[in-house]
Amino acid sequence: MNAGFLALALALAPASAGAVNAPPLADMAPARSAPGWAKQGGSLLLYDQEGALIQEISIRGGDESGLARDLRGGTSPDGLLAWTLESRQVWNPLKNRTAETRRLLRFFGSSGTELWKDDSVDVPERGAPVLFSADSQTVLVARRTLDDWSVEARTWMGAPILAIGPFPRLISMELSPNGRYGQARWGVMDKSDTHTFFDLTGRKRQDVPSSNLLLGLARIGDDGVARSGSKVVATFENAASTIAAPEAK
Numbered sequence: 662m663n664a665g666f667l668a669l670a671l672a673l674a675p676a677s678a679g680a681v682n683a684p685p686l687a688d689m690a691p692a693r694s695a696p697g698w699a700k701q702g703g704s705l706l707l708y709d710q711e712g713a714l715i716q717e718i719s720i721r722g723g724d725e726s727g728l729a730r731d732l733r734g735g736t737s738p739d740g741l742l743a744w745t746l747e748s749r750q751v752w753n754p755l756k757n758r759t760a761e762t763r764r765l766l767r768f769f770g771s772s773g774t775e776l777w778k779d780d781s782v783d784v785p786e787r788g789a790p791v792l793f794s795a796d797s798q799t800v801l802v803a804r805r806t807l808d809d810w811s812v813e814a815r816t817w818m819g820a821p822i823l824a825i826g827p828f829p830r831l832i833s834m835e836l837s838p839n840g841r842y843g844q845a846r847w848g849v850m851d852k853s854d855t856h857t858f859f860d861l862t863g864r865k866r867q868d869v870p871s872s873n874l875l876l877g878l879a880r881i882g883d884d885g886v887a888r889s890g891s892k893v894v895a896t897f898e899n900a901a902s903t904i905a906a907p908e909a910k
Contacts, residue, residue: 794840
C-alpha cells in the first residue's frame, strides 16, 4: 500500500470511540450543565436548561473608520443577568480630537431579552462600572452626566433606589455583599480624595477624608461598619451625625 492510498484511507475511516469523546475545538463554546450567562474570553454566553448555547454577545472593541469603540460586559453572581457597556468615540478626520462620545449600558435577563438600558453609565477611574450584591438583586452603577459623576443603586430590573453625588471625579465604588451598604471614593482636582459611605435602606451617608484611611483604602461590610485596616472609620449603627442622601431621579 503506497503512502498516498494510506493517507486517503485514514481520512475516510470512521472516527474511533475515543475521538467521539474528544474535547471541542478551542474556538467553540463548550456545553455546560448549569443554565444562565457566563463570560468566556471576549463574549457573554447564554446557556439554556439543557446546557446548550443559545445566545452569544461579543464584548470585543476596536477601531474602524474613524470610530473608536470600547465594549465591556459581565454577569450577575447567579448567572441570570448580563450587562454590556458600549462606548463609541467619533473622531474628526485628523484624529486630533474627539467629536462625540456615546455610551449605552444594556441589561439582559435569563431569556436573553433586554430588560433595561441607560445612556449615562461610564467607567470610573478604577474598577467596573457595574457591581452586584451577592444575591444579584441590587445593582450599583457609575453614571456620568457632562462633568458630574454619581453612584446609583438600582434593582435588577433597573428601578432606582438611591443616588449619591454629584462628584467631580469618581475614582471607585463598592457594594456590600448584602446590597445594603456602599461606598464611593471621589476627588476634586488638587485636593485630597473623599470616601463617601452610604446606607441604601436608611438613606444616609457619611463622608470621610481618604487621608484618614490606611493607604487611602477602606471597605464596608454587611454590618454597616467601614474599616480601614483594623480601624473603624464609619458606622451606621452608632453614627453621631449623617447627611441625608438625595433620592435617585
